[in-house]
Amino acid sequence: MNAQTQTLPTAFDVQRVREDFPLLSRSVHGKPLIYLDNANTSQKPLSVIRAVDEHYRMHNANVSRAVHLVGEEATAAYEGARDRLARFINATSRNELILTSGTTQAANLVAYSFAMPKLQPGDAIVTTVMEHHANIVPWQIIAQRTGATVKAAPIDERGELIVEKFFELLTPEVKLACVGHVSNVLGTVNPIRELARECRKRGIPLFVDGSQAVPHRPVDVQALGCDFYALTGHKMLAPTGTGALWARKEHLQAMPPFFGGGEMIREVSFSGTTFAEPPHRFEAGTPNIAGFAGVTAAIDYYESIGFDAIHAWEQQLLTYATDRLRDIPGLRIIGEAREKEPVISFLIDGAQATDLATLLDLQGVAVRSGHHCAHPLMQFFGVPATLRASLAFYNTREEIDAFVTALLKVRSLLM
Structure with missing residues (x-):
């Protein structure tokens, strides 16, 4: 599915969901926070x-x-x-x-x-x-x-x-x-x-x-x-x-x-x-x-939300993010299993994962870099580390767009 024409489910009100997560409304380094490190730890709703x-x-x-x-x-x-x-x-x-x-x-x-x-x-x-x-x-x-x-x-x-x-x-x-x-x-x-x-x-x-x-x-x-x-x-x-x-x-x-x-x-x-x-x-x-x-x-x-709605939203976001990232020159996605949850690990030719993550943070984007406590897996793919963007049901397509824009910007600084 083309990333530009994809439509997301309308029944899932992600903006309403985001109101339940106070940290998602903060800024870092003067930029709106885009939190894409959910496989590391999730954010907490107000009820928790x-x-x-x-x-x-x-x-x-x-x-x-x-x-x-x-x-x-x-x-x-x-x-x-x-x-x-x-x-x-x-x-x-x-x-x-x-x-x-x-x-x-x-x-x-x-x-x-x-x-x-x-x-x-x-x-x-x-x-x-x-x-x-x-x-x-x-x-x-x-x-x-x-x-x-x-x-x-x-x-x-x-x-x-x-x-x-x-x-x-x-x-x-x-x-x-x-x-x-x-x-x-x-x-x-x-x-x-x-x-x-x-x-x-x-x-x-x-x-x-x-x-x-x-x-x-x-x-x-x-x-x-x-x-x-x-x-x-x-x-x-x-x-x-x-x-x-x-x-x-x-x-x-x-x-x-x-x-x-x-x-x-x-x-x-x-x-x-x-x-x-x-x-x-x-x-x-x-x-x-x-x-x-x-x-x-x-x-x-x-x-209260239901896993059917959560899964549908996250899978749509995973597809959208994957398609957007594939358009970036020199970007290699690590692992493209036929059945996945919303985790994307990748590398960009000529750029260190840690450098990318550090510069993305300055743009307000929180992602993970490193071996992710999986040394044998890194060795299998022949890489020392990857950049990992991991999504949750409170993420949005607009955040993915902003992430890709930031990634293109920091990539240009490192090339």
């Missing part, structure tokens, strides 16, 4: 900001440690977030949801509590070349400690997983497979149902990093068929320091605690400690209570 503010103003107390009213209110907010997340991803039970600080903690929990006790010399973990470091490094650490190995399934030049090669790696010594639902660099959507089906046939548990999927599409963990699914709150309109791990009940029941401390026990004595049932067994210490009040508000906000 107010939920956090209200918690600290009216309900600030610790969870599960007091019988007074304020403590009960804090506990209700925290446990209410678990209920909302369970419904949001269609878990079969709220007790399958461990509340975490994000996907990184979730991956490490699975690594140390689930995988490491099972690994022996000669065993293997399978992941892919396109993964974020959070879905590589934890597996490498436990492999080094146990004598296991980590194998990476390859991708093709479009940035798509070579599914047949992934399946070939699922040999009897593999004890866990790990894959991102959506690539944070390429936007590639991986066929999780298909991967999970083949893993189940071989008795191999599948861990899915859903950080980049949950902000853009509905997620149904029962339909996906995986064993573990992790998400990060700050990428889905919620505060930083929030996230969750969904896991099948049978796995949680068999997993020992990873962190020790308060709230994850039944009884402690010097002759021995008995631990709480999942999920509280894995939630030692005081959590980010106010943050999870914000998680509930974020989910409410998503559902």
Whole structure:
């Protein structure tokens, strides 16, 4: 579709949506802010900001440690977030949801509590070349400690997983497979149902990093068929320091605690400690209570708009932005999978990604430059870094036009 003649859905009132996000109205360096770094962290709507503010103003107390009213209110907010997340991803039970600080903690929990006790010399973990470091490094650490190995399934030049090669790696010594639902660099959507089906046939548990999927599409963990699914709150309109791990009940029941401390026990004595049932067994210490009040508000906000509308708008913007960028001389898009979420990584001949990002910032455009915590993926494409523009449903076609204009301007300064 030609970028100049494309029409966007009229039912989605993006200008009305933008009014809910206060940061989008600010200026930087004397220019209106154009925020295109959403894969890094999303902006927060007023409802989320107010939920956090209200918690600290009216309900600030610790969870599960007091019988007074304020403590009960804090506990209700925290446990209410678990209920909302369970419904949001269609878990079969709220007790399958461990509340975490994000996907990184979730991956490490699975690594140390689930995988490491099972690994022996000669065993293997399978992941892919396109993964974020959070879905590589934890597996490498436990492999080094146990004598296991980590194998990476390859991708093709479009940035798509070579599914047949992934399946070939699922040999009897593999004890866990790990894959991102959506690539944070390429936007590639991986066929999780298909991967999970083949893993189940071989008795191999599948861990899915859903950080980049949950902000853009509905997620149904029962339909996906995986064993573990992790998400990060700050990428889905919620505060930083929030996230969750969904896991099948049978796995949680068999997993020992990873962190020790308060709230994850039944009884402690010097002759021995008995631990709480999942999920509280894995939630030692005081959590980010106010943050999870914000998680509930974020989910409410998503559902008030609906993922059908969000997905349609973002896909139209992705097409429009891709077409506009292709018109820029010397610009190379890295990764053009047939199914993508709204992430575009690219390079311009003769210009360093960091230089471009720095100059774009002076024009009011916030994009990401660097390796994006994906060194193996950069090595595959033979580049040290890329520039990444990542869109959200509150972005507009006019912002894309201004981004392209700014990019042409800074490109001319570097040529």
